[in-house]
Amino acid sequence: MDKNICMDQQKRKDLNLRLGNLILAIFLATVPTAITYGTLSIHGLNICRNLSSKVSDKDTIKKNCDEAAWDTTKSYIILIGFFITLPTWMWFYLSMKKKEGN
Numbered sequence: 001m002d003k004n005i006c007m008d009q010q011k012r013k014d015l016n017l018r019l020g021n022l023i024l025a026i027f028l029a030t031v032p033t034a035i036t037y038g039t040l041s042i043h044g045l046n047i048c049r050n051l052s053s054k055v056s057d058k059d060t061i062k063k064n065c066d067e068a069a070w071d072t073t074k075s076y077i078i079l080i081g082f083f084i085t086l087p088t089w090m091w092f093y094l095s096m097k098k099k100e101g102n
Helices: 002-052 058-075 077-101
Strands: none
Touching (some): 002 077
16 A cells, blocks of 8 residues: 555656656746747848849838748747757756656
């Protein structure tokens, strides 16, 4: 009976460790995610600026290109956040698990 209680406590402790590290990783990943998002946005707008300088109908092309660049960048924000948060979370979790084992 004590063995089951001990295992339940260990599972609960492991779940708390995972959730706590996930919250910490999400919090810490906001800055690199924002930097990546900003970099991609600037890159897209630079492409639009260069494209509009090479065509005759500058205003229409620039406006449409800017909208497309922002829309494209916005569509990647979740993916960017995921690929920055996941390794951060795993690193925290594995580090804490290793520390807990010692």
